[in-house]
Amino acid sequence: MTNPAVCIKSLVMSEANFTNQTIWTGDNLPIMRGMNTGCIDLIYLDPPFNSNTNYAAPIGSQAAGAEFKDTWTLQDVDIAWLDLIEAKHPRLNKVIDAALTSSDKSYLIYMAVRLLEMKRLLKRTGSIYLHCDPTMSHWLKLLLDCIFGKKQFRNEIVWCYHGPGSPKMRQFNRKHDIIFWYSVGETWTFNHDEIRVPYKDPNQRPRKAFDTGNAFNQNEIEKLRKRGKIPETWWQYRVAVRSKKERVGYPTQKPLALLHRIILACSNSGGVVFDPFCGCATTLVAADGLSRRWVGIDISPTAVRLVRERLRDGSTEGEYKDQWRNVIARNDIPERTDIGVILPYNHKDNKRSLFALQEGVCNGCSENYQFKDFHIDHIIDRKSGGTDHLSNLQLLCGHCNSVKGDRGMEYLIAKLAA
Numbered sequence: 246m247t248n249p250a251v252c253i254k255s256l257v258m259s260e261a262n263f264t265n266q267t268i269w270t271g272d273n274l275p276i277m278r279g280m281n282t283g284c285i286d287l288i289y290l291d292p293p294f295n296s297n298t299n300y301a302a303p304i305g306s307q308a309a310g311a312e313f314k315d316t317w318t319l320q321d322v323d324i325a326w327l328d329l330i331e332a333k334h335p336r337l338n339k340v341i342d343a344a345l346t347s348s349d350k351s352y353l354i355y356m357a358v359r360l361l362e363m364k365r366l367l368k369r370t371g372s373i374y375l376h377c378d379p380t381m382s383h384w385l386k387l388l389l390d391c392i393f394g395k396k397q398f399r400n401e402i403v404w405c406y407h408g409p410g411s412p413k414m415r416q417f418n419r420k421h422d423i424i425f426w427y428s429v430g431e432t433w434t435f436n437h438d439e440i441r442v443p444y445k446d447p448n449q450r451p452r453k454a455f456d457t458g459n460a461f462n463q464n465e466i467e468k469l470r471k472r473g474k475i476p477e478t479w480w481q482y483r484v485a486v487r488s489k490k491e492r493v494g495y496p497t498q499k500p501l502a503l504l505h506r507i508i509l510a511c512s513n514s515g516g517v518v519f520d521p522f523c524g525c526a527t528t529l530v531a532a533d534g535l536s537r538r539w540v541g542i543d544i545s546p547t548a549v550r551l552v553r554e555r556l557r558d559g560s561t562e563g564e565y566k567d568q569w570r571n572v573i574a575r576n577d578i579p580e581r582t583d584i585g586v587i588l589p590y591n592h593k594d595n596k597r598s599l600f601a602l603q604e605g606v607c608n609g610c611s612e613n614y615q616f617k618d619f620h621i622d623h624i625i626d627r628k629s630g631g632t633d634h635l636s637n638l639q640l641l642c643g644h645c646n647s648v649k650g651d652r653g654m655e656y657l658i659a660k661l662a663a
């Protein structure tokens with residue numbers, strides 16, 4: 246059975262179809278589906294971790310009312326996504342299939358469809374940083390290997406911190422997060438001079454000096470030493486809740502310094518930074534302060550309110566105070582402008598193309614029908630960000646079409662199997 250599902254082939258760069266400094270409130274999947282291909286330089290995402298916790302900000306804090314669910318059941322995910330993965334990404338499907346519990350499985354489906362969209366949004370020279378913790382990091386790395394390719398794995402960064410939490414008497418205290426960095430292609434931005442740190446150990450010499458043995462020039466070593474070194478893959482930053490200056494009370498707020506390093510390393514001034522789970526907008530604040538363009542999405546309306554408050558209230562980040570004036574808050578699904586002229590979905594030309602593509606076979610029951618007996622159907626429905634573009638359309642026979650209605654393909658497949 247051919248399934249012309251969403252086409253993720255093209256990685257060509259295009260113009261963004263949104264304005265700099267936009268924050269969307271809503272589920273990031275349909276919104277990302279409406280964003281143009283190849284218009285982002287750097288993505289940082291800090292999604293829910295599948296930690297079996299419901300996070301809520303304390304009443305009275307700046308973030309009061311912000312909460313998000315981090316527990317997963319198969320009802321949380323649209324099984325049509327799994328259908329899409331099965332049809333188009335068999336290796337990814339194998340990884341998801343290997344999940345040990347149905348909660349893990351639903352979490353991985355949820356993440357996989359979003360990571361596929363993120364890859365489409367990135368420029369060829371772009372990078373993605375996925376922030377997670379040991380709850381699901383091993384699974385997420387497999388997803389990233391499948392989607393971006395093992396060769397595109399750049400670093401696993403371990404962010405170590407001290408923080409509140411009850412000490413454990415039978416095991417070590419878990420006090421680190423993991424951040425995976427993958428590049429899209431063979432060349433990527435890495436501004437090593439922007440992120441150098443001083444040599445701590447006075448006996449540690451710059452590598453170049455080692456390489457040249459005893460014949461090194463003292464001045465050159467001094468120069469190199471002053472330049473500092475490229476940091477290791479373990480980073481130590483204070484958690485945001487411990488910083489009076491930064492904390493806004495958002496349950497999972499990340500420190501600005503962490504984002505500064507990532508953004509400085511992997512994007513250039515004027516580049517576009519995107520955070521699809523932007524929370525209280527730490528990434529966006531950091532990007533703004535470093536003269537990057539930025540865009541963010543969060544499902545919680547509290548996040549947008551918080552962003553506005555951070556804008557108004559210079560006390561949280563004095564140096565960024567005035568930069569929030571132009572924030573554009575949206576909750577619509579953007580219309581892609583990079584997929585050429587889109588015919589009305591039920592245009593005869595679409596029907597002809599699909600008939601040829603499916604070789605006269607119904608995408609539901611796999612039976613042959615005559616041209617006149619087919620109906621054009623949206624694979625991803627419009628309210629979920631599915632476009633009228635050919636890549637999102639399929640032909641169904643009259644029977645399959647009426648059984649499916651406007652439900653997902655999984656419903657039709659289950660019905661047909663029964």
Ligand SMILES: C[S@@+](CC[C@H](N)C(=O)[O-])C[C@H]1O[C@@H](n2cnc3c(N)ncnc32)[C@H](O)[C@@H]1O
Nearest residue numbers: 272273291313497498499522524525527543544
């Ligand atoms: C771990 S927090 C991000 C914290 C952020 N890095 C910061 O420093 O504030 C995860 C965020 O993802 C948001 N979220 C959860 N599911 C989402 C979805 N489907 N689309 C967009 N945002 C979502 C939650 O509301 C929450 O703010």
Ligand SMILES: [Zn+2]
Nearest residue numbers: 607610642645
């Ligand atoms: Zn049929």
